[in-house]
Amino acid sequence: MGDVIVRDGRVAYPDETPADRDAYGVLWLRQAYAPDQGVPLYGKIHSARQRHAVLHLLCQICGQEPDENPDGVLWLLPTLPGRPPEDDGNGIITTYPPICRPCSRLALRQCPPLRRGHAVLRVRDVQVHGVEGAAFTLTTSRAVYREAVEHAYGDPALAEVVAVQQLLRLTDYQAADTP
Template identity: 45%
Template sequence: MPTSAKQHPADKTAQRPQVVPYIAQWSAEGSAPRPQVVTRRGRIAFVDERRYDRDADGILWTRVPFQPGKGTPQFGHVHALRQRNAMERLLCHVCGRPADSNSDGVLWLLTEEPRCPPEGGSGDVVTEHPPLCLPCAHIAIAACPRLRHDFTAVRVRAFERAGVRGALYQRATPHPVPIDVVSVAFDNPAIGWVRAGKLLLRLTDYQPVDLYAEDHVPTDERSLLRP
């Protein structure tokens, strides 16, 4: 669930988001030392690798502590496990509850290229952003400058796992070193050299919708701000 961000009483002019997104990282989660990366069996690995460091496809994931609500919210950083959980379970990336779904599909807000064509469904869209519930979609638009500027609301009827986004490493002595942040498809051999931080989904069947014409749009904005 989202956690309310407290405003310092001495700063009456500061305007901070009232809701911390479910997928946002907290300072206590980002302060832990990262495990050393080594080369093992022709791919990167953690020197003290644990069973849960890799997913069912054998992809190495960023190891991040799970301490939501501890410290201060890091709005520019995404918690790898919660982002992946939201993508796989179709959870709203703001509140962590199930995303809005009806007969037309699951609700997403898109800002990245390629943009969704007006008629919908005539070109795949790959996204790193999880879906949303309807109340939180309005919260996100109000809180995010990029969304306020431009977004496309879509109902998605079909999607598939596309790949991951994360740090790409190259061989080096004595240990491999990160050289770039990339998006890599599951069938790309380079994925063995990526420390994943985000799961990517490919939206294959979708239709743009008028978000403000959707049913049960809340009329009292205060009802959108969940503790």
């Protein structure tokens, strides 16, 4: 996670730049970025790539436009076998970006969480919700890793978090056929 320090009552990097924080002031994990190199490492999400795909609603695999029709944008979400995605009454919270039809077939074959169980959705409304990341206990002299957390934007506890993935809230959705 690199050198995380305490500055002004929140986590920070010693050599922090404005690009290290999002529009909500949340600190993001730094990772090397080498687009179009290597192979997908399912389960090892690249923070900047995930965030870009989520915020721009791009396919989580190829980075192109996701499949969309009048029923909404295509989404594949891991679930427990035979169960729908968890909806808290206000929508589904997810770190998964949408997906295009060709990549959906690849993901269903190669992504272990999707192979175990998945839901296919068409989504018509999406909102940026918050972040998933690493929470730190802040002392006067240092930041000590505490636990993995999810927090909505606006939560004061975000001052103690280094974000790893962007969270979205999916609303106005319906089950769809497997692509």
